[in-house]
Amino acid sequence: MTCAEAGKAPYVIAYRCKFTLSEALRIRIHVSGDERYELFLDDRRIGRGSERGDRSNWFYETYEVEMAAGEHQWLARCWALGPYKPWAQVSVQPGFLLSPDDEALSPLMGTGIARWEAKPMSGYQFIPLPSSIGTGAKLDVDGASFDWDALSGEGGGWLPAEPMDYGIHRSDNYHLSSTQRLMRPAKLPAMQEVSFQPSAVRFVEQAGRLEADQQPIDASRDLQEDHEIWQGLLTGRPISMPAHTRRRVIIDLGDYYCCYPELVVSGGKGAVIRLHWEESFYEEAQGGRKSNRNDIGGKWFKGYGDTFRPDGGSNRRFDLLWWHAGRYAELIVETASEAVVFHAFNLLETRYPLEMEGSIRCNDERLNQVVAASFRTLQMCAHETYMDCPYWEQLMYVGDTRIQSLITYVSTLDDRLPRKALDMFRASRNNHLGLVNCAYPDQGGKHISSFSLWWVAMVYDYALWRGDAQWIRAMMSSVRDEIDKLLCNRSVNGAVRLPISWNFMDWQTAPSEAWNFGEPPHGADRLNAAYNLQMIHTLELVAKLEAYLGEDELASRARRLAKELGNVVEQLFWNEERGLFADDTGHQHYSEHPQVLSILCESISPRRNGRLVPDMLKATDLMRTSIYFDHYTFEALASAGHSDALLTRLEPWFGMEASGLRTTPEIFLDTTRSDCHAWGAHPIYHMYTNLLGIRPASMGFTSVGIRPQLGSLTCLHGKLPHPNGFIEAKVERQGSQWLVEVNLPRGLPGNLVWGNKRYPLREGRNEFSIPIY
Structure with missing residues (x-):
């Protein structure tokens, strides 16, 4: 239903429904609003919504309330900001819906059926923000003209609400139009x-x-x-x-x-x-x-x-x-x-009610403080979707969300936000490109090619950390199509060209004419090494996904494509004299990004990858990765056995407390825009997976591998939540030995890897004394 007297958005509407119960009841209702609502029962707020989605995934909240016999009132404050709404807010047509689960109650309280009344709430003026801020208009509330009685359901001016269309449940409808909302149950719990x-x-x-x-x-x-x-x-x-x-x-x-x-x-x-x-x-x-x-x-x-x-x-x-x-x-x-x-x-x-269920601590108090600040950042960037930043944009970007999801996997068993993110990004492909939007929901819509590939990596991450093969199988048609569309954009030499879009890879960490607004260097041929290496890495992940689902032919195809592209990349971008990959085919520019991605690729020559870390670390002319892409740098350093270098690269995080930062910023520069950007919260993930070394050893986390690499640390103790219980590991240096304690939950097999040795792990307590060489 809507309010016929509302006029043109922006506006705020009050809706009320007075009714009488002859007996006490426990009532279940489903509620939704376009753009947003706040629901009250007898002056008590019941909830807020609707959970943020799009027109193909318009969410409704479900509430259960106890009501005594007698008179009651539903009251909703519902608003639409129209042109001033947040970037992440989608709208079809402003309105409000309340549907009792028991259809017998619809004549008593169902919108469009029961006697609902509405009136515009006066006194609100909406102040648009500068174009660089996407959080929606702010308010100027004039108390002299404000309707103070409306939120108690009192006062005059109430008129019959105007019925609109029936709500359409997504699972029962296969027609799509711009005037429909396809309804589905809310995915998330109420916000804290x-x-x-x-x-x-x-x-x-x-x-x-x-x-x-x-x-x-x-x-x-x-x-x-x-x-x-x-x-x-x-x-x-x-x-x-x-x-x-x-x-x-x-x-x-x-x-x-x-x-x-x-x-x-x-x-x-x-x-x-x-x-x-x-x-x-x-x-x-x-x-x-x-x-x-x-x-x-x-x-x-x-x-x-x-x-x-x-x-x-x-x-x-x-x-x-x-x-x-x-x-x-x-x-x-x-x-x-x-x-x-x-x-x-x-x-x-x-x-979002996200809390760290496990724990991770080491002997370096600076790193413990980084963990606390990083998790606070994740919490501040987790709401009805993940967000890049809560102050500036409040958009769920793929590049940020992949990292946020990984931190979530090691912190809690609650995977509802990662699942929703994967689903919403898949829904975003319904656009003229047929590719994942770099941020979604987003009323603007734009594409970043590297983020398309990171979305595919997100699907792999979920399969690895959580499993659910049936759900992953439903994702795979989109995964295959995404990859094939990007692979179509190839040059005659076989390399994949950067598409005509914002080809963001990472914020530059130093002045450079070659890097442009986060886009890496390339020549007129639009060929860039990091993008091609990311494609190879993604194809390798796709091969593992296909094998997980039993699609051996498709897995073989993905591995073949990765190997073929790997040969092309080595021919075009490798500089034998420097022992590094150039950014461009003219070998004019160099950065850490292709080196990092190459180390993560299995299809690149091990001889070449073996040279990359020492040559990368000693080079003085490379564009270094920023706080965001450092996630992949840390993955590469750990996989190559350079945990000391990983700890050294954490120095900017160690300086956060001295600079007054309570959360991780968008970039470690004095001119950083955002002071709260969860793509920089990844040290938590690396503490667990690269320093303590706890990782899934098989898809669905059905087995565990523990490969500690403490570097200069002398003690590291962590508890990682697992569906079977907690995986607990403690590594401590005592005298001339490393003492290793591992506790595994019931039904979880695993192995401890130390250097070149592998030690089987059994359920319960495992203890090892390993000499320091």
Whole structure:
């Protein structure tokens, strides 16, 4: 149903349905909204939705509630931002649906059948953000025109809601049109919402919006005596701010948070309250340079947020439709002729309910801190989808998501987010290219060829870590088609050309005219070594997938294609004198990326791959991999037995605490855009799989291989969750020996590999003493 009086989006609609039960019931309902909804039963919020998807996968939430006999009310706040919606938000046509599972209750509460009423909620103004930020419009809420009765289902202006089309369940419909939503049950649990208190008030000055926007933090203007007053508000103590007063308050949350804020105020007619959010302060008014994130003095706050305008009423609750992200909040209050009382400043942390079920620790406390910060980053980038970053885009990119999924596999048995990601990326192929979108859901839509290949690798990862051959088999038609489409773009010499698209490979770590906005060097022939080597690596993974499914002929084909392309790559890009692969066929440019990918390829000559790591590490003219592609660098270094080099490359992560970073950034440069980017959280994965060396030894993790490589570490202890229980391994250096303890759950066979020796592992406790050579 919809509201005929809504007009053109953006807008917010309130829907209500009053009904009476003759007896107590336990009721199951299915609910969905376009674009978003918030559902209340008798003034108690039941949930938020709809879980983010697309028109072919429009999700509905299911709730079960206990109701006593008597009068009740469903109330929904549903909104559509139209042209101002987030990049990741899809819409067909704004509306709201509530369907009781028991059809006998439909005349009582089913939308389009029961007596539902609706009205537009006045008082909302939507403020679009700069084009570089994709999180959706922010709010300017005018309390004087706001309908304060609507969210309790009271007041006037309610009109009959307008029925729309019947909901269509995806599994029962094979017709696709732009005006349909194909409904399916929500894949994920409700997002976590937990109250928290910010860490501290860092700065208070007598300034309004104009002064705050035009000057940096000046310590000489800090009203130290006001800190305690505003700190009291954060801990639940109301405060009063006199008429004709201005205050700017900088609040340090103490960590990186994604949160729903709420302000409860009385009085203050004509006042303006602005609440903005930011990841870090900046060194200058223009430009993106950051330094220590703990420091604010002399720096600029550039955040975005919302504005609230009290009407003088009592206990007015100002809240938001969507959450904010960052470490710092800036609260600016300007009162008019009436004082304002702040009763509460509430914050609810929101994210996917992801927790680390196992543990991983070593003797180097710096690395333990990296693990904690990395997992916090993963949590902040996990919501109804994975996200590249919670502050800037909130898009699920393939390149980021593959790494986030791998961290999830070693951290928890909950694989619902990885499964949804794989499914949504497969759905994204319904476009004019017939290829995976680099980010999805995304109302814009774009393609990155390397991300197409990483999506195929994601399918392999799921098969390796989780199994489910039947589900993987359903993915394989898309996997095969994706590979074949990309392989069609070949030059006469047999190499695969970069397509006409954004061929992002990695952010460059140094100035270079050869690298362009993350695209690696190539000549007029559009041939690049790293892209071809990634294709070889992906074909090898496809061969393993096909073998897992018993498709031996297809596995043989994939291996043949990989070997043939490997021969071409060695002929075109290998420089024998340097012992490295060039980026381009003219051998003008060199980077770590093709060397890293070659080491991961089984189809490249072992003689050549054997030279790569030492020559790569000693070369001074290579474009180094960034925090994102370091994941593959670490995989290559470990596979070649260079764990010391892996630990050395962790130095930027070790410097995070000193620079005030609470989460891993988009790139380790002063001009990084995002301070929270989970593609850099992969040290957790490498602690488990490359340093402690726990990996699946067969598809579906039906057996385990443990190959510790501690490098300079002297103790490493980890518990990795497995469907059968926990895999626990501890490696410790004592005197002239390595002591190795391994505990395997019931029904999981495995092997310990140490150097060139293999030791069988049995269920339960296994102990080894291995001399240090």
